[in-house]
Amino acid sequence: MHQDIARILLHETKIRERVRELANEIARHYPPGEAGLTIIPILSGSIIFLADLIRELPLKMKIALVHVTAYPGRTTSAQAPKTIHEPTGDIRGRHVLLVDDILDSGRTLRAVQEMIRRHNPASLRTAVLLRKPSKAPTDIVADFIGFDIEDLFVVGYGLDFDDHYRNFPHIGVLHPELMP
Ligand code: IMP
Numbered sequence: 001m002h003q004d005i006a007r008i009l010l011h012e013t014k015i016r017e018r019v020r021e022l023a024n025e026i027a028r029h030y031p032p033g034e035a036g037l038t039i040i041p042i043l044s045g046s047i048i049f050l051a052d053l054i055r056e057l058p059l060k061m062k063i064a065l066v067h068v069t070a071y072p073g074r075t076t077s078a079q080a081p082k083t084i085h086e087p088t089g090d091i092r093g094r095h096v097l098l099v100d101d102i103l104d105s106g107r108t109l110r111a112v113q114e115m116i117r118r119h120n121p122a123s124l125r126t127a128v129l130l131r132k133p134s135k136a137p138t139d140i141v142a143d144f145i146g147f148d149i150e151d152l153f154v155v156g157y158g159l160d161f162d163d164h165y166r167n168f169p170h171i172g173v174l175h176p177e178l179m180p
């Protein structure tokens, strides 16, 4: 796996530090004792970020899952999200924090935010680990952002290419000959 990675963009220690800071930022917006918090990770890319983030969040929370397939197979260019499954848990009247790996073209977040709003949450905020600011549309709001990165296709720390490399601990760029 490591030999497929041409360059590391964000080392795991840097990611860990930033995730801790993000968790502190997020916690300040959800005073303890307030109405229930539901964290909604967008599967599958957010799984590692989610696992690290929620263990730094000392808040009482439920977790509801939303599954979206945005890059089926060996595609690296943005496409409309293919399948969006309804969330698995409680949303109505609860404070919802959406968690995603990356804000790229914004199509995934636009669709999921609309779907969540239809369930009448008490509030809706969004946290993303990465954002490609050169591409992200200005009308899609991410309230908490880990890192702004260049417009590169990245893998690792949950992000995949053809469903591989999610377990690579850093965030890196693949050797160009491996990509279509
Ligand atoms: P968007 O809908 O274009 O904003 O893309 C969001 C989804 O596409 C993310 O949740 C990722 O699963 C996937 N994606 C976008 N950019 C990358 C990337 O650079 N590497 C891996 N997956 C990506």
Ligand code: MG
Pocket (backbone or CB within 6 Å): 045, 070, 071, 159, 160
């Ligand atoms: Mg993906």
